[in-house]
Amino acid sequence: MPSESNSSRAQFNAHAGKYAASEVHRHGPSLPVLLEYAAPMREDRALDVATGTGNTAHALAPFVGEVVGLDLADLMLDHARQRAREDGQTNARFVVGSAENLPFPDAAFTLVTSRHAPHHFLHLDRFLAEAHRVLEGGGRLVIADQISPTSAAQVWMDEYQTLRDPSHHAQRTVEAWQDLTAAAGFVWTRHTLVPYRLEFTWWTAQSGCTPTTVERLRAHADRLSAAERQAAGLEYDAGGRLIAHHEQMMVVRLDRP
Ligand SMILES: C[S@@+](CC[C@H](N)C(=O)[O-])C[C@H]1O[C@@H](n2cnc3c(N)ncnc32)[C@H](O)[C@@H]1O
Numbered sequence: 001m002p003s004e005s006n007s008s009r010a011q012f013n014a015h016a017g018k019y020a021a022s023e024v025h026r027h028g029p030s031l032p033v034l035l036e037y038a039a040p041m042r043e044d045r046a047l048d049v050a051t052g053t054g055n056t057a058h059a060l061a062p063f064v065g066e067v068v069g070l071d072l073a074d075l076m077l078d079h080a081r082q083r084a085r086e087d088g089q090t091n092a093r094f095v096v097g098s099a100e101n102l103p104f105p106d107a108a109f110t111l112v113t114s115r116h117a118p119h120h121f122l123h124l125d126r127f128l129a130e131a132h133r134v135l136e137g138g139g140r141l142v143i144a145d146q147i148s149p150t151s152a153a154q155v156w157m158d159e160y161q162t163l164r165d166p167s168h169h170a171q172r173t174v175e176a177w178q179d180l181t182a183a184a185g186f187v188w189t190r191h192t193l194v195p196y197r198l199e200f201t202w203w204t205a206q207s208g209c210t211p212t213t214v215e216r217l218r219a220h221a222d223r224l225s226a227a228e229r230q231a232a233g234l235e236y237d238a239g240g241r242l243i244a245h246h247e248q249m250m251v252v253r254l255d256r257p
Helices: 003-014 016-021 023-027 030-038 055-060 074-086 124-134 151-164 174-183 200-206 211-222 226-232
Strands: 045-049 066-071 092-096 109-115 135-147 187-199 234-236 242-255
Touching (some): 003 016, 003 074, 016 023, 016 074, 016 200, 030 109, 030 187, 030 242, 045 055, 055 066, 055 074, 066 074, 124 135, 135 187, 151 211, 151 226, 174 242, 200 242, 226 234
Parallel strands (some): 045 066, 066 092, 109 135
Antiparallel strands (some): 187 242, 234 242
8 A cells, every 4th residue: 555545544544433423424415416416227336436434335335236435444444344234235345445546457337436535635636547447438437525615715725624634635626626537538517516514623523633733723714814714614603713614515427438
């Protein structure tokens, strides 16, 4: 496994139990949109990249012939396997691997998904090239990932997100996604933005922030102007204390010609 991947693996192995229980991840509103865009069918061989505790793979399993969930973090996958067993899903299996170097032959799948994860990938271009390679002609790639409203906002957001979770890498704009996916040979079929409101206390506990990191995040947010806070989606209570932030989750369907 390349050493550059260690940060995500360590981060998510350390917090796997919390991700398995997280309602935001199990039932968050990007999931039904992703399913609608993916239009899974019995003939599909599906791959869910960076499956984590398997939420997207579990949601696909009842509709497809088979689904493979892949992730760097083996302890996240242990939860995915356990839930598949509990739900009696015999067509779902889970393997350790990297999004940027998929351990599958060419044209092995008809559907590839990746939800709430590509902002961790250090080389999104390599993941897109790999997704293109493992998809059959006519296959679909459906992604759900958090986006930044502008390139300027992205600079601040990447600092904020990385402070909270060092395995964060880049929260791109829709335009950057369009450029990268076109360069990889995909056709951008349709996308939508799904709003999320994330409570600051939950969000910082989820990734294991220490009290010092929580204070650094608050200080980082408090340095912004009112207009920048609005652009960053920050929410304060009447006493001026940061209580949440709002994120847009882009769900996009890409077709592989
Ligand atoms: C927020 S969690 C996954 C959420 C999950 N897809 C869902 O729908 O609930 C992000 C996952 O991305 C994985 N990850 C990060 N970078 C990766 C990479 N380069 N290759 C494979 N998995 C990666 C992490 O190990 C982690 O399990």
